[in-house]
Amino acid sequence: MLTWEDDVEVHALHKRGWTISAIARHTGRDRKTVRAYLNGTRTPGMRKSSAVDPFEVFLAYVTARLIDDPHLWARTLCDEIEDLGYSMSYQTLTRKIRELNLRPICRACSTATERPNAIIEHPPGEETQWDWVDLPDPPPSWGWGSTAHLFVGTLACSGKWRGILAPAMTQPYVVDGLDRICRGLGGVSRVWRFDRMATVCHPESGRVSASFAGVAKHYGVSVAICPPRRGNRKGAVEKSNHTAAQRWWRTVADDLTVEQAQESLDRFCRTRGDTRLRPTKDGKASVATIATAEGLHPMPATAYPLILTSERVVSRQALVSYRGNRYSVPPELASVAVTVTQVLGTDVIDIVTAAGITVARHHLAADGTGAMVRDHGHVYALEQAAMTGANTGRTHRRKERIPPGPEAVTAAQALRAALDAAAGVTESSHESDCTTSASDRSGAVVYDLSVYERAARGRNTLS
Structure with a gap:
């Protein structure tokens, strides 16, 4: 069974023109196995043994002991579990510790400043290093909140770099940045190096994720994951991050749009980054001149379809x-x-x-x-x-006489008629009630003089 890393390596070598026999010799695998993975008939990491692993019963104890003491000798650990019924070999124990990544890293004992740092050779076209850098306080018009993100890719040999602004560090923005930056750099190197990004690998184990393996196959590259807390393994891109933050981001104006800021970064890379002088065997040469000798592979016709x-x-x-x-x-x-x-x-x-x-x-x-x-x-x-929705009528002056229109007059007349009718009904019922009450009490007809009083009210006494 091949791991995702082996599968990516096999596809990268095949895209470079290697034969199946050459890939099999290089990787130490059988030709039928290599052919099956290239044809897609087998999937990395899918095989599961039907037999029960006898080491499973000792897994909890081994894990706990190595957490307690990360420096515990495997030989000493083997002595302890042999007393608990372990009957397999010492080599099996060490292989299980490596495969299952059971031995944790002692953070108290691994500090980069207290150990020698080797000089890492970077042949032309061999490696591109990738990393994210957080940029605080982007212009409010971008709507990206308190932090913008810059995805940076650097050719380890020449130091040529490019960057892409993004609002988030999700996998679609990673793939978009990989494609656009590689086209800006002029091609694809043989290896892509990342730190333990969750969008590329599983951070705990460092194994390439299944979703990103398809991206690596599409571009025909191998993927290298840095060990944890080993930032000096990708020092070229770390220096590019520092340059982008201190020499370019600090000068970005608030009135620039995202696209204008991206164009400003590309211009900075061409005029400032590519013109830097670096020492060579023949003296000094610019980054752009050294990059022409990288020998990068051509880009695919289209980006990975994400x-x-x-x-x-x-x-x-x-x-x-x-x-x-x-x-x-x-x-x-x-x-x-x-x-x-x-x-x-x-x-x-x-x-x-x-x-x-x-x-x-x-x-x-x-x-x-x-x-x-x-x-x-x-x-x-x-x-x-x-x-x-437009208003096509004449605008009104502040002091303008606008009397009620015909519809308003008609509605007002209807309201007045209703009020008069209601008032007449009320008066008639009141008079009837008063007359009936007086007749019932005396048995005689009683006239209500208030009716005459209301009729005479308001009339002139002189004709």
């Missing part, structure tokens, strides 16, 4: 901003949050609502050109909506 998503808010003009350009959506989505999705390697984007409905698809314009890509249907719908 889905990249970005959250956006639609403007009042029904436009969505993405990578320095604007793309149209239906007008009813104005001021609504949407998601822009792009499959890396393609030239189209989809705009999706919160309900998961794709409402628009556009061809990508070149980044940062300020282009406005609009669908004809969206333009027509937006114009109709704008005209419907």
Whole structure:
């Protein structure tokens, strides 16, 4: 069975033109095994023995003892478990400790400043080092919160580097950065070196993850993972991080957009980073000159097809901003949050609502050109909506006489008629009640003089 690292190595060698026999001799594997993994009929890490592992019963004890004492000799540990019934060999114990990564690293005893550091040779085109660097206080207009992220790739031999700004350190942004940076560097090296990024490997064991193995196969590279707390293994990219933070990021203005800041970084790398002089066997040469001798492999025609998503808010003009350009959506989505999705390697984007409905698809314009890509249907719908809501009447002066119109007069007359009718019914019922009460008491007809009083009220006494 091959591990993910072995599988990536086999595919990388095969893309370089190695035969199956040569790969088998190089890796110490059988040719049928190599062919099966190249054909995709076998998957790394999927084989599981049907027999019960006799070492399983001693796993808890061995793990606990090595946690207690990381420096415990395997021979001493073997003596202890032999008294507990262990009957296998000493070599089996050491192999299990290596395979299961049971011996922890003693952090108290491993400090980089107190041990000798070897000089690591970097042949041309051999290794590209990758790392993230956090950039505090990005411009508020970016909407990225308190921290921006820069993905940096550095050729270990020449020191040539490029970087890509990103709002998050997720795997889609890693793959997007790998593709764009490699195209900026001029090609792909034979090995990619990472620290223990969760988007590349399992941080605890350092083994390449299944999701990233496909990325490495697509670009035909081998993956090297740094041991924990060994930052000096990728010192070239660490120095590039320091340069990016201190010489470029500190000078970025607040009024720059993300695309303008990215262009500023690319210009800094070309004019400042690539013109640095470095010592060579023949004297000194610039980074750009040394990089021409790297001998990098050509890039694949397209990027690895991973889905990249970005959250956006639609403007009042029904436009969505993405990578320095604007793309149209239906007008009813104005001021609504949407998601822009792009499959890396393609030239189209989809705009999706919160309900998961794709409402628009556009061809990508070149980044940062300020282009406005609009669908004809969206333009027509937006114009109709704008005209419907527009006020086409004459504006009013502050002091203007505007009497009630015909409709208002008609409504007022109807209200007055209703009020008069209600008042007449009330008076009639009151008079009837008073007359009936007087007749019942005396048995005679009694006239209510208040009726005459109301009739005479307000009349003139003189004719």
